[in-house]
Structures are given as C-alpha cells and as structure tokens.
Amino acid sequence: MHVYRLYVPVQPKVGIVSLHGDTAHRLINVLRLRPGDAFALTDGKGNEMRSRLIKAQRDEALVEIYEVTQPSREPKGHICLAITVLKGERFDWLIQKAVELGVREILPLLTRNCVVRISRDDSQRKQKRWLSIAISAMEQSGGCVLPIIHEPTSLSEALARAKHFDARIMLHEGAERALHQAVGELVMAKSAVLFVGPEGGFDDAEVEEAVSHGVVAVNLGRRILRSETAAIVGTAIILHHLEKP
Ligand code: SAM
Secondary structure, three states, rough: OOOOOOEEEOOOOOEEEEHHHHHHHHHHHHOOOOOOOOEEEEOOOOOOEEEEEEEEEOOOEEEEEEEOOOOOOOOOOOOEEEEOOOOOHHHHHHHHHHHHHOOOOOEEEEEEOOOOOOOHHHHHHHHHHHHHHOOOOOOHHHHOEOOOOOOEEEEHHHHHHHHHOOOEEEEOOOOOOHHHHHHHOOOOOOOEEEEEEOOOOOOOOHHHHHOOOEEEEOOOOOOOHHHHHHHHHHHHHHHHHOOOO
C-alpha cells in the first residue's frame, strides 16, 4: 500500500502534534486525507513517524504520531556530488535524480567553463529552490535523510573540503583510467566525493589542481555524456560499489 510521506521537521516522538501552513494544506487539500487516514512524516534526520490524521480544520491538521522508526532505506555509502551549476531545468532534474539515488550532499560548483552567473542573492534563492526539489524527491523515494544542498562554491574551496572523504573522484572525458577501474579500489571506502564538470568540461588547469589534491580523474567510456547524465551514471556506479560488504 502506498504511504504518503511528508517532510516536517518536528520532534520524532509519539504524541499529538498540530501542523499548520503548507503541511496542513497538503494533508487536507492536496492529499485529501480524512480523520483516521494514515501517512508518514519524516524529520529528514533518519526518523520516520507513522501517523494518522485526527482532525482537519481550515488551516490546522491535528495529527497523532503513533510510532517512530529509523528505516534502513538509505544507501550505505555517503556520496557528495560536486557538480558545476547547469542551466535551469537541467540542474533541477539532476538534483531530483541524485536525491532519488540517495546522494547525501550536493555541492554546486562555479568552474571556469560554467555558463551560469550567480550573484549573492541569486545564490541563496537558487539554494532554497534546490532544497525544495530535494525535499520532494526525498519524500517521493521513501528517503528519511534530507541531503545537504550547499551554497555554490569555487572548485578550490570544494577541493579543500574534499579531504574529509575516503575517495575523491573526478569525471573527466580525457582521463586515461576508467571509473570501473578506480571503483575497484573503493573496498574500504564509506564516503566519496564525485566531481562533474559543465558542458564545456573542466579545463586542464582545473584537472591538474584536482589531481594535486589527491583526486583521481576517470572516464566513463568513449561517449561524451551531458553533465547531468554523467553525474547520475557516475553516482549509481560508485553507490553500487560502496554498498558492497
Ligand atoms: N568538453 C567536453 C567536450 O566537448 O568534449 C565535454 C564535457 S561533458 C559534456 C560535461 C561533463 O560531464 C564533463 O566535464 C565530465 O565531468 C562529464 N563527462 C561527460 N562524458 C564523460 C565521459 N565519457 N567520461 C568522463 N566524464 C564525462
């Protein structure tokens, strides 16, 4: 049976909660739940709260949380997808699919060949929009951990942060090694950061800078994929390998 799942950052404990605003609107007017109907809430921190609607008023839903669990629907590996910001809907699509797969962090990059220009105001507006896409994708795919959507940042800053990950991989169509060779070495890794470039690719200096930070540049075969396709293929392959016992 399909269970509606909504992200609501409430305390994960059994009891009665009163929900207002957008959440109440979704329960009452969009999902059209009636008193007694069951659904699930998640706090985005790994908890799922099995709930039922007790009372629906115009802008308030009275809800009983009757069980709190920590379902194991997350992939074992922690992946941070560090990808150059793409134009409009292509980046939205990428976020949706990456969250469906179970990526834990998305780090939007501003690299040399990036065609998107982002002001400070834009940056926060976009980050908010990407977060709402991530929330919907998490709810839809049964996830209970809300990924972190970072503010757009430079490649140098991203490389400095990458040292905290067990594996650092860059997708680069000119690389000699293939991803399937590199993942064979991920045996003990629990976390990985995956760098993906813009339509114009990473330039040589950027690849060199990444390699000097311990990043392994790899190819995905002989075909040139669009950035968002490459990101999803690369993520799926790495997640599969991190999943191994
Ligand atoms: N500048 C390149 C060209 O025109 O030949 C294409 C860049 S590709 C469209 C965009 C990004 O996707 C790349 O920076 C890389 O991260 C990734 N990518 C696409 N195809 C790839 C492949 N075959 N191997 C590795 N990375 C790939």
